[in-house]
Amino acid sequence: MIVKIVLVVCSLSVIVEGGKCPCSTPDLCNPIKDTTRKEVFAFSVKNDSNYYMKYDLTKVTTIVACGGYNPQLLCLAHKLGIRVVRLVDFPVTTLMNKTDQQVWINTTLAEVREHFWDGINIDFESAINVKTAKELTSFMTNIYQRFKQEFPYFQITIDVPYKQPCVYNRCFDYAALSKVTDFLVIMAYDEHSGGTAGANSPLGNEEIGIKSYLKINIPKSKLVYAAPWYGYRFRCSKFLKNRCVIGEQKPFRGKRPFGSAVESEIPYIDIANLIITKHIAVNFDNTTMTPFFTYQEADNATYQIWFDDAQSLKLKYDMAVQYGIRGVSMWTADSIDYNNTISAQEQRREIWGTIPSYGKDNIVELI
Numbered sequence: 339m340i341v342k343i344v345l346v347v348c349s350l351s352v353i354v355e356g357g358k359c360p361c362s363t364p365d366l367c368n369p370i371k372d373t374t375r376k377e378v379f380a381f382s383v384k385n386d387s388n389y390y391m392k393y394d395l396t397k398v399t400t401i402v403a404c405g406g407y408n409p410q411l412l413c414l415a416h417k418l419g420i421r422v423v424r425l426v427d428f429p430v431t432t433l434m435n436k437t438d439q440q441v442w443i444n445t446t447l448a449e450v451r452e453h454f455w456d457g458i459n460i461d462f463e464s465a466i467n468v469k470t471a472k473e474l475t476s477f478m479t480n481i482y483q484r485f486k487q488e489f490p491y492f493q494i495t496i497d498v499p500y501k502q503p504c505v506y507n508r509c510f511d512y513a514a515l516s517k518v519t520d521f522l523v524i525m526a527y528d529e530h531s532g533g534t535a536g537a538n539s540p541l542g543n544e545e546i547g548i549k550s551y552l553k554i555n556i557p558k559s560k561l562v563y564a565a566p567w568y569g570y571r572f573r574c575s576k577f578l579k580n581r582c583v584i585g586e587q588k589p590f591r592g593k594r595p596f597g598s599a600v601e602s603e604i605p606y607i608d609i610a611n612l613i614i615t616k617h618i619a620v621n622f623d624n625t626t627m628t629p630f631f632t633y634q635e636a637d638n639a640t641y642q643i644w645f646d647d648a649q650s651l652k653l654k655y656d657m658a659v660q661y662g663i664r665g666v667s668m669w670t671a672d673s674i675d676y677n678n679t680i681s682a683q684e685q686r687r688e689i690w691g692t693i694p695s696y697g698k699d700n701i702v703e704l705i
């Protein structure tokens with residue numbers, strides 16, 4: 339997942355007072371207090387009630403509001419016992435400058451007081467070496483201490499690659515980070531590399547990834563598994579032994595091309611619509627347990643799409659459940675169809691149906 343966020347830094351004054359509660363009753367601004375429950379951790383990017391109101395809110399425990407602060411979402415989520423957390427990041431240079439770290443912590447704390455965030459999800463995806471990783475651990479330790487001191491129920495999480503160590507040169511000290519966070523969110527996608535089209539998130543890799551974190555003694559309760567609700571579209575320059583050979587690759591963080599015409603991300607809603615409008619027959623690759631198909635666009639070029647659907651997602655989430663880890667997640671909850679048509683409702687029922695029902699004991703009632 340690659341998210342560009344503009345942090346609005348309030349550089350002149352640091353707000354010390356809490357904000358004004360926007361909900362119908364002030365209790366709805368109280369933090370969610372359960373710190374041990376299983377997690378369905380939903381990345382929400384749209385900041386739009388046409389989307390988040392139709393999530394399976396009986397299952398969701400945390401909404402990561404990547405679209406920013408939304409008072410309606412806060413009040414609704416708290417009514418349902420759901421945490422609302424903020425997606426945050428910092429530039430890699432912050433790790434070299436203690437002053438910048440203090441400013442970051444102070445600014446983010448002020449935002450939490452102002453907007454009643456229940457937590458932060460740190461989406462730091464820079465390549466760092468083992469030496470810089472020590473600075474990351476030290477910064478995260480400070481973050482953890484400062485936030486937990488002021489907000490005891492605050493949830494602090496960090497996103498990590500599908501396996502450790504050093505994937506995409508992100509040589510974080512994962513075991514140390516697990517001790518200064520509530521849990522790590524395993525971003526189990528963007529795993530494709532090489533010159534032929536292939537799966538975003540092969541099932542076998544997923545198990546290797548979870549095991550790699552357990553092997554360094556990270557407790558099961560500190561791992562949440564995130565699967566992709568999107569696929570990759572590859573432009574085939576030719577076919578070799580039935581494999582779609584993609585054109586020249588531009589390296590992305592030394593690994594995959596990103597946003598190039600050769601290989602691009604495509605949300606599940608667009609893939610499902612394409613399958614219907616073009617009457618496409620979908621194949622299933624039983625090595626990676628991933629659906630894919632080949633088709634032509636109006637430009638007459640041949641494309642192949644590898645993606646995840648209810649069948650492949652169910653296999654992944656069931657695997658995560660079998661490992662007894664803290665919970666599951668998806669990038670993103672908004673990648674499917676939230677229209678009011680029958681087929682959209684059916685799609686949501688199928689895709690949300692792959693998510694386990696852990697239950698929330700503090701759930702009030704559903705609107």
Ligand SMILES: *[C@@H]1O[C@H](CO)[C@@H](O)[C@H](O)[C@H]1NC(C)=O
Nearest residue numbers: 385386405406407408409410
């Ligand atoms: C999110 O949506 C709400 C409701 O439409 C709006 O009030 C708010 O300003 C939006 N927040 C951001 C960060 O765009």
Ligand SMILES: *[C@@H]1O[C@H](CO)[C@@H](O)[C@H](O)[C@H]1NC(C)=O
Nearest residue numbers: 432434435436437438439441
């Ligand atoms: C750290 O950052 C601050 C503010 O961004 C800057 O004034 C200072 O010179 C930096 N310190 C070092 C050692 O780079």
Ligand SMILES: *[C@@H]1O[C@H](CO)[C@@H](O)[C@H](O)[C@H]1NC(C)=O
Nearest residue numbers: 352437438440441442443444
């Ligand atoms: C951050 O806040 C702490 C505690 O309020 C304060 O002592 C410190 O000076 C602040 N640091 C910066 C760089 O704003």
Ligand SMILES: *[C@@H]1O[C@H](CO)[C@@H](O)[C@H](O)[C@H]1NC(C)=O
Nearest residue numbers: 621622623624625626627628
């Ligand atoms: C995968 O599919 C091929 C072709 O249909 C079949 O020969 C093979 O036995 C299958 N492998 C598994 C593990 O199911």
Ligand SMILES: *[C@@H]1O[C@H](CO)[C@@H](O)[C@H](O)[C@H]1NC(C)=O
Nearest residue numbers: 633634635636637638639640
């Ligand atoms: C695609 O192929 C069709 C049929 O051969 C042709 O009519 C059309 O002009 C081609 N389109 C492009 C963009 O080359």
Ligand SMILES: *[C@@H]1O[C@H](CO)[C@@H](O)[C@H](O)[C@H]1NC(C)=O
Nearest residue numbers: 388389607611674675676677
């Ligand atoms: C409704 O469907 C259209 C067409 O597929 C899509 O662009 C739009 O994002 C959908 N809206 C929602 C709320 O999912």
